[in-house]
Amino acid sequence: MAVVELIDVSKRFHGNVLFDSASLSIAEGRTYAIVGPNGSGKSVLFKMICGFQRPDLGEIRIDRRFLSEKRTFPADFGVIIDGPAYLPFETGLENLLRLTAIRKLVSDIDVRETMRAVGLDPDLRERVRRYSLGMKQKLALAQALMERPKVLLLDEPFNALDTPSVDRAMDLLLDQKRSGTTIIFTSHDRSHVDRLSDEVVVVAGGKLVPEA
Numbered sequence: 001m002a003v004v005e006l007i008d009v010s011k012r013f014h015g016n017v018l019f020d021s022a023s024l025s026i027a028e029g030r031t032y033a034i035v036g037p038n039g040s041g042k043s044v045l046f047k048m049i050c051g052f053q054r055p056d057l058g059e060i061r062i063d064r065r066f067l068s069e070k071r072t073f074p075a076d077f078g079v080i081i082d083g084p085a086y087l088p089f090e091t092g093l094e095n096l097l098r099l100t101a102i103r104k105l106v107s108d109i110d111v112r113e114t115m116r117a118v119g120l121d122p123d124l125r126e127r128v129r130r131y132s133l134g135m136k137q138k139l140a141l142a143q144a145l146m147e148r149p150k151v152l153l154l155d156e157p158f159n160a161l162d163t164p165s166v167d168r169a170m171d172l173l174l175d176q177k178r179s180g181t182t183i184i185f186t187s188h189d190r191s192h193v194d195r196l197s198d199e200v201v202v203v204a205g206g207k208l209v210p211e212a
């Protein structure tokens with residue numbers, strides 16, 4: 001079964017048609033790059049997959065294994081969409097530990113290890129409010145990866161990262177891919193798309209079209 005399936009999904013805002021009966025099937029263990037110009041609807045697509053926004057028409061099916069018991073949104077996905085809201089007066093580690101305390105799937109040691117893996121010092125006393133753009137992006141990556149989800153939904157995961165940090169993030173995601181994680185991501189950088197993806201899907205004319 002597909003991990004995520006979009007069936008004839010339509011979505012518009014104030015007459016601006018983003019999706020017009022678009023369909024897409026995401027197979028387990030594959031990595032998909034979603035590409036398209038600014039404003040074409042990539043972030044809206046991700047929000048619809050997560051259940052933050054609803055399609056006007058059509059259906060989005062998520063494999064039941066990834067749905068939490070009482071809810072209909074995919075709790076078991078690791079997600080980066082629109083920089084998550086952190087508590088500005090707490091450190092990066094404190095913010096992440098608040099999140100892992102909800103489900104208790106991983107230990108404090110695991111969280112520290114994930115922070116180091118993305119290039120953040122877990123013992124840094126700096127409050128998140130003082131973080132640079134790149135540090136916030138690393139925190140978002142750590143947040144998405146820390147509970148070792150089987151599906152990653154990453155809107156611009158390499159945004160604001162310097163070259164060594166992009167390489168580090170890329171290696172981490174390639175590791176995830178090798179271990180069978182399903183990844184859906186966007187990037188405006190073709191070299192990132194080529195290095196990471198198995199499939200490229202283009203948002204064009206309201207449809208989701210596999211790149212030839």
Ligand SMILES: Nc1ncnc2c1ncn2[C@@H]1O[C@H](COP(=O)(O)OP(=O)(O)OP(=O)(O)O)[C@@H](O)[C@H]1O
Pocket residue numbers: 013016018036037038039040041042043044045
């Ligand atoms: N909640 C909303 N209400 C009204 N319009 C919205 C809403 N969310 C998104 N839009 C509009 O939908 C369009 C697509 O936005 P989206 O952020 O999905 O584009 P994108 O493909 O991710 O672009 P980029 O490459 O710049 O990140 C934009 O014109 C945006 O203004």
